[in-house]
Structures are given as structure tokens and as C-alpha cells.
Amino acid sequence: MGERDPKTTEGSNTDLVGLYSQMRRVRTFEERVGELFVRGLSAGSMLHLSIGEESAAVGVCAAMKDGDTFTTHHRGHGIFLARGADPERMMAEIAGKQTGYCHGKGGSMHIADMGLGHLGANAIVGGGIPAVVGAALVAQQRKTGAVSVAFFGDGAMQQGILYESMNMAALWNLPAVFVCINNQYGMGTRIDQATRATALHERAIAFGLNGETVDGLDVIAVRDAAQRIVDAARGGTPGFLAIDCYRFFGHARKDKSPYRDADEEEEGRRKDPVAFARAALVEAGHDEAELDAIDAAAVAEMDATIDFADRSEEPPLSSMFRDVFAVGEPEPEPLADRIDRVLARD
């Protein structure tokens, strides 16, 4: 795993250029999220960067089609971008602004866009997994041909709801895919401190799903594994894919990872899917200038997101009462109005 020669594999170099460029966009976006926080422009510090995990987002999304749906965990910026999100609206959401995808209500951990099939990021570990079973059930009954993909971290592997969900997906032959981005840590807990069953895909196989583990160093390998799993799911055999990678930085913006030693981090950060793809492209004959241009385009695109977020307005206070229920339904009465009404009685 991981040590493939890009020149001799089925993923063409053109594909790799595309995948590299997507991964670079993801990385640059995440770097800008870090900057947004440092500059005090983000809404809070609960921002989880997917740096080091770009191949998971980009590789799996490359195997998905228009009309497919997905949910993500709290570290889902890269996945959403790779499914076509507008990075400016994403950054505005992360800043809690009106121009964001959820008008500042959701933020980084609860971002969504139904137009792109994003049924929602989730701040509850494992919380978004069963919705994929529901979406897959509808796809099956309505014969839409869509698959639904749940993205989650290794931490969610110890949540019971994952097993209830996989079991039902297998029982009913649903077009559902479960993708575990195994960055080795759930906050400060290393995967082997959370479970003895570290061959994660075996659990899925036990429930009757297809199951594989792939090294996230090589985005082509991730894409190919994802293609197998996603295609089989589209045909009625749900699947599970674990992608091994390393969480380059702390859990959220304030975590400096004191529970990992420097050697381990250095070793972990050597598993860099973006650098690996770039090296593969160079080896395959792409010149540095071409790749630099891709990087520069990502920088220009993502720099603009901070300005956009910063320039955007806060949501109006009246929006607080909107969307508790459907448009057209009565909104909750503001507290101050109720108090005035009650006190005006006599």
C-alpha cells in the first residue's frame, strides 16, 4: 500500500494533476481557516483542520457522482470543497456571517448545502452516520442510482450507532458507503488506546459490507479503492473504506497536541499526500513551474475567502427566530415581546 508508481497505474497523469490541484485547494483553504482564527475573525476556536487528510476528501469525492449525497464529521471542510463548495461561502460560514452557507447559524461544524448533496456536517461524533442509511434507502426505493456516503473519523468507530447503521445498510442492500478517515487520533486518544480491533474494515465485513483499508498517502490509491467501494454500493452492496492518514495539527485550534511527541509528529507529517502527489507528478515529467502555477491559483482563490468573510455582514438579530420551523409557520415569539405583552396587561 502506498508505494505505487504513478506512471504505471491506471490513474492517468491528467487525473493526478486534477487531484493534486484539488488537494492543494483543500490544504490552502485550511491554512486560511487557521489564519482566520489567528486574526480573530472566526466564530470561536472550534475549528478542525483536515491538513494531512486531503487525499481522503479528494480521493473519495472523485469516485462520487452528481446526485450522490453525503454527511461529514466536524473535520469536513476538505470533503465539502472537494464536492464543489464555494470556498467564500464556506469561509463566511466559519466566520458566522450572513453570507455563509447557513447564514452564520451552523459554522464550521454544522455546514451543509442541499444543492451539492451535503446533508450536513456534524458536531456529534457519529451523529451524521445514520442519515446516510436513510438517504440510501430513498435512493433505492426511488431508483435514483445515487449513493450516500458518510464521512467520519476513527473516533466514531467506537460509537454504537455506526454498527446499527452498517447492519441495516447491509440487511437491505442499500447504496450506502461508510468512510472512516483514520487520522490515528480522536482528540488526545490514539486509535490503539480506543480499541483492540484496529483492522477497522474487518468490522464492516463482519456485518456483510465490502470493506477495505487504504493508505492515504497516495490519492490515486484512495480514489481507486473508493471507486470499487462506491461502484459496488451503487449496485446494492454497501461498503466501508478506512483511509489511513495522520492529523498534522492539534484537534482544534487551541490544542497543541502535548500528548504526542515531536518525533511522532515529524514522522506523521512525512505522510503528506499533497507532497507525495507533487513528487509523483514531477517524476512523471511535469515541470515545477506548472505545479507552482496550480499552487499560486489556490493561494489566490483562498486568500480571497478571508476578505469575503471579513467584509460580510453579521446575520440580523431577527434571523434568530427564522428556520426553527418551516417558512410560513409562525416563528417563536421573542422573549422581550412576551414580557412586554404580559406586563402591559394592567
Added chain:
Amino acid sequence: MAQMTYRDALKKALHDAMSEDEDVFVIGEEVGRYGGAYGVTKGLIDEFGPERLRDTPISEPAIVGTAVGAAMAGMRPVAELMYVDFIGMTMDQLCNQAAKIRYMFGGQIGVPMVLRTQGGTGRSAGAQHSQSLEAWVMHTPGLRLVMPGTVYDAYHLLRQALRQPDPVVFIEHKALYAMSEEVDLDVPPPDWGKAVVRRSGADLVIVTYSRQVHHALQAAEALAGQGVEATVIDLRTLNPLDFETIRQAVEPIGRVMVVSEGPLTAGVAAELSARITEECFDFLHDPVIRVAGEDVPISVSVALEAASVPSADLVAETARKMLA
């Protein structure tokens, strides 16, 4: 007297309880090596070891259920839920198991566990990490419910909770961890289940708990400058509920505001308001006024988050309207 934070008072309470009683242990996510998501258990593992600061996988129902079993088997677990918002996942273990075991089994056994968690707004943490869910707990017979608002109470209420024969849900407020106060922990605490009158004034009674105690006290200061004197009651424990302290304050004054960060409808303030109305009806000049969270989820937007829960300004403004 010593200067201490709410966080350190909680840590000291755990430390002292664990030193005195071998049966006390902590179980939860990141409670050991990491020291707790909000740092409450930081360093305790060095003194008490990984068995008594037991790090778990991310498996909330099993964490709470394990604490239930350990309590039944004779120990005194402190289960930690990183956010009260995750209580929904554990509701069966908490409400169908822990809360009902003594009763269903005809009094044969109790479940002397503490579920420590934290809630409330203040970090732009959004709809799934900012809630005030105490009403869910208060609604369930068989559960004690503690919500400390001061550093002194953080220490003593946790110590007292760890001596209870029944399950106690102990909800801290995330915005209070860094709050530092001058405290003398050697002063003996009020009896378990007693409210405390934090301030006395003849014009209005404000009944509240947890972080809103501070908003109420700030509001009372502001009002005092304008000639309005408020009594502020800090309930400290919602179950047991010290209604006598409320009654004694309310009857001579006849004007009451109840303040709670949780959503208004069917919330703690609603229960308190109903009880005061029933029991003190003849003494009331005005309806009991509830100042509570708006009936909406909490937003990530800093502005929306702040506007969706009571502030000191809102408490003061409401008091002025009541006395106008």
C-alpha cells in the same frame, strides 16, 4: 482565603474526594492523559493513575452505563460527559436505568454516581455544543441536579454530590471555568439542597442559578444605582429544590423574576414560575416573569448566540419594566 478558579475548585473537589475515598473514580473521554476537554482533571492522573482516571473510547451510552453498573457494584463513579449536549445519547442509561433502579427494584439498591458535564453558551460552539438541557434532567424523577454558579459552590457541591446515595447530574457552565474568586473553602457549606440568598433587596426577587447568578447580580448592581433593590437567590441545586428559601423571599416582596439560560418553554424557569404562582399566589402583585433562553437553537454567529440567552442588561431592563 485564597484566589481560585471554578476549574481548579472542581479539580480540588475531585482530588480531595479521591484521596479520602478509594471508591471514587473518574471515567470519560479524555479525562486522564489529556486532563479533560476543559482542563478540570488535568494532572489528576499523575497522582491517582489511569485506573482512577479512566480514559474511554467515544462511547457515551457505555460510559454512563458503566458508571451505573460500577455504582451498583459498590463504587462511586464520576462519569464525565464532555458536553451536556451529548446527554441525549445517554438518555436511556441515565433516565431509564440510573434514575429508576432504586424504585423499580423496590429499594434494594441505589445508583450513587455523579454525572459531571458542562453546558451553556459563550464559545460560538453552535447548536450541538452550547445547550442548557437541565430541564430534561429535572423532569426525571430519581435524578438529583446540581448547577454551581460560584467557585466555592463548585468545590462544595461536588463534594456533597459525591456523598449522595442517588444519581446526581452535575452541570458546570463552560463560561465559568476561568472565573476566579476569593474563597475560603474551610467555611462549612450550607446543607445539601439549600439555596443561598446572594443579595437582599426589598423591591424584587430574582431566582436563578449557574452563570445567570452573575448576570442577576450585575443587574442588581445596576438597578441599585437607580433606586431599585433586588434580592438574588442562587438555587445551587435544582433537585433537591429549596422552595422554602424562595417562599420566604417572595412573600414579603410579591414581585418575582426567574432567570434561566435554558429555553423558555417547559424549562426550569417555567417550573419555578408555576410553583411560585401556586404556592405564593396571594402575595404576588404581578405575574411571575420568566427571563430565559429564546425558544431557538443556539447559533455559531457571535451576535445571534449572545442574543439568544439572557444577559445582565436583559435582566435589568426586565426588572425596570416590572417596577415601572
